[in-house]
Amino acid sequence: MNKLTQRIDKERLLLGIAAPLLAVVTALVVTTLVILATGKNPGDAFSDMVTYGSASDSQVYILNKATTYYLAGVAVALGFRMNLFNIGVDGQYRLAAFMAAVLGGALTVPGWIAIPLIMLCAMATGALWAAIAGVLKVTRGVSEVISTIMLNSIATAIIAYLLQPGKLGQLDEAGTLVSTKPLPGGSHLFNMDTGPAGILDGFIFFAVIVGIAFWFVLGRTRFGFDLRTVGLSESAASASGVSVKKMVVTSMIVSGAVAGLIGMPTLLNESYQYDNSFPAGIGFTGIAIALLGRNHPVGIALGALLWGFLERTTNHLEFQGYDKEILGVIQGVIVLCVVIAYEVVRRYGLKRQQQRVGAELAAQAVAPMKKQEVA
Amino acid sequence: MRRVAKLSAACAATAALALSATACGSTSSENNDKSSSSSSDGKGVKIGLAFDVGGRGDRSFNDSAARGADKAKSEFGGEIKELTAKTSDTEADREQRLSDLAQAGYNPIIGVGYAYSDSMKKVAAKFPKTSFGIVDSVVDVNNVDSITFTEEQGSYLAGVAAALKTKKDHVGFIGGVDVPLIKKFEAGYVQGVHDTNPKIKVETQYLSHGSDTSGFASPDKGKEAAQGMLDKGADVIYSAAGSSGNGAIEAVSGAKGTWAIGVDSDQYNIPGLAKYKDSILTSMVKNVDVGVYDFIKSVHDGKPLTGVNSYSLAKDGVSLATSGGFIDDIKAKLDAAKQKIVDGGIKVKTTP
16 A cells, blocks of 8 residues: 555656646747747747846846746735635735835834835735735625726725825926835845846845745645645535635735735835836736646746746847747747646546556455455 | 655755855856857947837837937938837836847937836946937936926917817816826916916816826727716817827817817827817927937937937927917917917926
8 A cells, every 4th residue: 555655646746747848848839830930930039048048147137037926926826725816916016015115215214124114014015905805705705806806906096096296206307207205225125246147136035935934834834734625625624624714814814915025026126116117917927927836836936937037038039039929929828838738637647546546446346256266 | 745845945945045146157248249249230320229118109109209210210221129118027127128239239229218217227327338318207327318308388388279279168188197297298288278368177187097007098098088078068178198199089079169189299190090180279299209319310420419308399399280270370379378488488387
């Protein structure tokens, strides 16, 4: 028996690697066809992507981008693990970054107090904003998909209302850009200057911590167990004494708190203020990355790095004269392939398992018969 | 499984740390130097254009800049390299766009739109021998030409024209997004109307807010807003809303005895709007193409413009279009108002 479980685990691992591999290969084939269809040479494109993407300044860019994307992926994955579709990550992180920027601009305390306060403020704002959707779901049965989409628009409107000169915003000297008051120099998070390659955001360390915490909480705590149980079967969870309502609200809050951190690498390491050029739409990127990484802390990291690599290299492809839409095509194809490949591999695995169990049962059924014959 | 997860988490953490400590290999610019040092052939100008969201083909702001670059290219020869922004852009993407252009030897490089101001500040300092230009913002670096426009002055004249043409003493303003830039249009317009006739009522509406920039590209929203104002009794409507303005013009053309005022380009002469041109009183033209062309020309002549170059009413950076001849009868009054602004007799506000 012991041997059998070991074998299944090994096979599972193989199947686990097969799925993303299959997806990436299919995506490569489709992308090749698309580039061929535009009348360009895909070989040149791929070799340019590899050489440009592996340059040291590209590495720094990719790590910086991946930091943000990783946090977005984790925020979305927390909901996914519970069958909650938190589309509101987008609104949560923008509102959180805005509030944190306002607080950061107003604080005059030293950086070692200010930076944690700014991060806490962002997490609290994101958590509160997500909690609205959670509470609506458990008390009024409002689907979190609908409510979070609406909350995204409301967040946009609130920021637009508050980010005005005379309210919480201020005009730049040309009179064209309105921003929050910039953070004082002391509140800038540490960076790592890698020389000509550029500056690596210090927030990457916090992203790693979030990843480890995500893995620990999901796999090693009662909360994580309850969360996964509810995700697998609500009725089974409530039958075994888990309060599903409480779990819905709590996991929305946790998801929102992580979402609140998404804007922090940009705010604390790069822009030091919130204005209308603050990156938008990262919440949706997070959905794709969580799907890609199968809601696993390491998988999400790989997905985030892949996303960063694709953006960096396709930006350069545009420069080389390829169509700029190629990025959207590659990303879309990868996500589709991943979803399909996982499903295909899952069904294949299920079939194998059924066959094995069937064979074993048959063997067990045959065994006593043989004994009888002997006797 | 436990061990695998633990192991992989540890691997990821160490990998991140290792990479952060030493970004290995050479940078892309070094690679570039090795591979393509002979790319510039010395003929004409190599113009790098970094567009704002929308890019070439938006019939509005970006297109206007593209016109200026096209004109320069046809006169001086050379080539244009165009890159376009995405909505999910971070500073890093804008920096990459500008430094890719600079590394490849493009000179001048123009950032179309204020979104490029911070990234240009950094990149321009890194490439002191390259001339940079930015539209609609001010970047305080030696090798940057800040191309700004006094939208409020042109809008003031549009306001004067509206006040003189309204029969019901009721006019309207439609803004695309409530950003400071568009508020300059509103401020000038409202002041122009009230300086001419304080009794006139001005309706003001913005189509979208903050980071939601859909108001610049939703003709349906523009049409609805204009229809609402017409229903309330306004009979001259000025829209500063990108392509949403096309919808407003369409709505106005459906109501007799009402006028629309266009923006950015001379919309009377835009083929797509030919059906409605008899309703277009005038357009507040913002000559982005002139600013861009002047800058490229200065680089071509070897004397690159730097510092703030404000394209004001006095320099015809902004003006009222006269196509159609609908404002010929009030020309004297408009000229008088223009003269007062140029002389400094009228100070136009930049915020409403």
